[in-house]
Amino acid sequence: MEEEPWQRVLPVGDAALLLEFGDRVETAVNERVHRVARAAQQLIERGELPGVWGAIPSYTTLLIEFDPLTIARREIIARLSLRLAARQEEASPSRRFLVPVWYAGEDLEGVAERTGLSTDRVVELHTSRDFRIFTIGFTPGQPLCGVLPEELRVPRRGAPRAAVPLGSVAIAGQQVTIYPTASPGGWHLLGRTPVIPFRAARRPPVVWSSGDLLRFYAIDRARFEELAAASAAGEEWLCASA
Amino acid sequence: MRLRVTAPGLATTVQDRGRLGYEHLGVMVNGALDTRAAAWANRQAGNRDGAAVLEMTLLAPTLEVLGDGANDAPRAAALAGADLSCTFNGQPWLPGEVHLLHPGDRIGGGSARRGVRAYLAVTGGVDVPMVMGSRATDLLAGIGGLEGRALRVGDSLALAAPAAEPADAEYARFEVPSTLLEREVVRALTGHRAEGAASSGLRRLVETWYRVDHRSDRVGLRLRGPRVPAAVRGDEISEGMAIGAVEITSSGEPLLLLRSRGSIGGYPTLAVVISADLPALAQRKPGDRLRLRLVEEREALEAWRAQRSVTLRSPRWAVWHGVLAPGTRVERGDAIAELEVMGEHRTLRTPIGGRLVRMLAENGADVHEAAPVCEILADE
Numbered sequence: 001m002e003e004e005p006w007q008r009v010l011p012v013g014d015a016a017l018l019l020e021f022g023d024r025v026e027t028a029v030n031e032r033v034h035r036v037a038r039a040a041q042q043l044i045e046r047g048e049l050p051g052v053w054g055a056i057p058s059y060t061t062l063l064i065e066f067d068p069l070t071i072a073r074r075e076i077i078a079r080l081s082l083r084l085a086a087r088q089e090e091a092s093p094s095r096r097f098l099v100p101v102w103y104a105g106e107d108l109e110g111v112a113e114r115t116g117l118s119t120d121r122v123v124e125l126h127t128s129r130d131f132r133i134f135t136i137g138f139t140p141g142q143p144l145c146g147v148l149p150e151e152l153r154v155p156r157r158g159a160p161r162a163a164v165p166l167g168s169v170a171i172a173g174q175q176v177t178i179y180p181t182a183s184p185g186g187w188h189l190l191g192r193t194p195v196i197p198f199r200a201a202r203r204p205p206v207v208w209s210s211g212d213l214l215r216f217y218a219i220d221r222a223r224f225e226e227l228a229a230a231s232a233a234g235e236e237w238l239c240a241s242a
Numbered sequence: 243m244r245l246r247v248t249a250p251g252l253a254t255t256v257q258d259r260g261r262l263g264y265e266h267l268g269v270m271v272n273g274a275l276d277t278r279a280a281a282w283a284n285r286q287a288g289n290r291d292g293a294a295v296l297e298m299t300l301l302a303p304t305l306e307v308l309g310d311g312a313n314d315a316p317r318a319a320a321l322a323g324a325d326l327s328c329t330f331n332g333q334p335w336l337p338g339e340v341h342l343l344h345p346g347d348r349i350g351g352g353s354a355r356r357g358v359r360a361y362l363a364v365t366g367g368v369d370v371p372m373v374m375g376s377r378a379t380d381l382l383a384g385i386g387g388l389e390g391r392a393l394r395v396g397d398s399l400a401l402a403a404p405a406a407e408p409a410d411a412e413y414a415r416f417e418v419p420s421t422l423l424e425r426e427v428v429r430a431l432t433g434h435r436a437e438g439a440a441s442s443g444l445r446r447l448v449e450t451w452y453r454v455d456h457r458s459d460r461v462g463l464r465l466r467g468p469r470v471p472a473a474v475r476g477d478e479i480s481e482g483m484a485i486g487a488v489e490i491t492s493s494g495e496p497l498l499l500l501r502s503r504g505s506i507g508g509y510p511t512l513a514v515v516i517s518a519d520l521p522a523l524a525q526r527k528p529g530d531r532l533r534l535r536l537v538e539e540r541e542a543l544e545a546w547r548a549q550r551s552v553t554l555r556s557p558r559w560a561v562w563h564g565v566l567a568p569g570t571r572v573e574r575g576d577a578i579a580e581l582e583v584m585g586e587h588r589t590l591r592t593p594i595g596g597r598l599v600r601m602l603a604e605n606g607a608d609v610h611e612a613a614p615v616c617e618i619l620a621d622e
Contacts, residue, residue: 013487014514025479055266056506059480063484069547137265137480138504139382140269
């Protein structure tokens with residue numbers, strides 16, 4: 001049998017396990033995470049992992065949550081391994097989303113100062129490359145992306161904001177994110193996007209998936225307001241290209 | 243029948259067993275924090291364990307029962323969990339007691355005497371729209387429950403029509419669970435990030451009496467006390483966080499994650515509270531003492547099995563004819579036996595959904611009133 005795609009299996013309390021696929025944020029490791037996460041999700045949906053009720057893929061790990069009175073850890077691992085051996089999961093092709101941003105964030109100047117770059121250069125660096133969605137989480141639909149170029153990296157803010165405005169596009173360390181809800185946050189805000197990543201009534205509820213790419217582009221305030229109004233009216237104007 | 247809110251109480255929300263299956267999209271589980279108390283309230287109201295209830299926090303709301311011309315027949319309301327000095331038409335209403343609701347009745351509350359969270363279940367359940375498979379309120383995402391928020395003055399909650407039942411439905415009796423309201427020591431397993439330098443942090447964590455900080459909420463309990471040293475390296479890669487995980491923040495403060503936690507976090511997990519003790523965390527209020535005690539996984543699983551296992555008892559003297567084999571899955575209302583009394587047969591039903599673990603009564607033998615007849619492992 002082929003070697004398992006994970007490196008370690010760690011118990012997490014009495015009702016979860018963590019599969020660890022590597023210790024670095026990189027695309028190859030993350031692709032393995034999502035390949036196994038998709039297999040787990042399919043087994044759950046087909047009722048072939050009874051007792052398993054949650055699976056949370058992240059950058060380098062997959063957390064699986066279950067009822068230990070219904071299924072044991074080794075049984076979950078065995079069924080996952082079997083499934084992976086029987087069927088090579090195709091990595092679903094990445095889609096590329098063009099995401100408009102009005103670059104007038106509260107921390108744009110601060111980031112420019114800390115990095116020694118002009119605000120124009122910060123925007124240029126932020127809009128001139130694709131960012132991979134390594135995982136979706138913390139809040140519904142929130143894409144956790146990377147990897148920021150070295151020259152644009154700044155550590156998290158010392159004091160997190162109690163409420164980050166909805167749609168904020170933010171950076172911290174090597175990561176990029178969009179805040180889909182007004183939530184607390186300690187990242188640096190570069191600007192705002194009128195995209196609404198999560199709507200409970202939409203199918204699927206989240207516009208993008210892990211593994212997709214985000215490419216940001218700059219818009220002005222007038223265009224932001226126009227698109228935000230369209231979003232508020234329920235219009236789905238964001239398109240993906242293959 | 244409806245419930246009109248005349249005073250909202252504190253963070254009163256509609257909750258059920260939670261929104262499962264969407265964590266990979268960042269959608270939190272939510273649901274009743276004291277799952278045990280919510281299940282007990284539901285059982286007493288004649289509902290499934292996971293039916294939608296009101297979760298009340300420290301200060302109970304004031305509710306008025308209104309008739310709406312449909313389903314106005316009296317129905318049961320049960321209270322479980324914290325003792326929030328609730329009242330029914332002005333008279334004390336203690337957790338565990340059931341009242342029949344009629345239009346015009348008033349439900350009130352005073353100060354919290356014991357515990358934090360009380361659950362009000364009404365036959366049929368609270369009727370709010372299902373969002374992604376659940377009626378649970380998610381306050382952060384603003385979905386589920388009543389418009390994704392806590393109750394306000396003037397809100398009016400619809401109650402679902404009670405499930406149709408056979409006229410002669412007879413249910414087995416179930417046990418009243420013991421209270422978890424005043425548990426100061428909760429059991430935990432060693433976390434998967436308590437390696438290397440963090441192992442001394444874990445020792446500190448379990449040797450210390452903490453106090454629950456006032457910044458605690460449905461996301462988690464923050465603990466006030468000595469800081470846990472050397473836990474955060476600073477280069478952690480964010481990962482999925484389990485419910486019950488005890489994270490150590492960069493300031494060295496322990497944070498116990500509850501059912502409204504974000505799906506992903508970056509702080510290291512030094513310990514994880516066992517499943518059986520999660521309901522006890524829901525009942526710790528700011529200022530209360532709390533301590534973690536490390537146990538082995540075997541103890542965790544035994545405690546979890548004991549908590550989920552319910553012995554059903556016969557409602558009366560009869561000759562027992564069991565109709566199900568051990569291992570069978572049952573829903574509330576499924577027949578488990580025929581009771582033969584003076585030559586007449588009546589169907590005995592289970593008040594609890596789950597898996598039939600074993601029969602305790604022998605076929606053809608007499609069972610007395612309150613005799614144990616079978617054991618059910620209740621659904622999570």
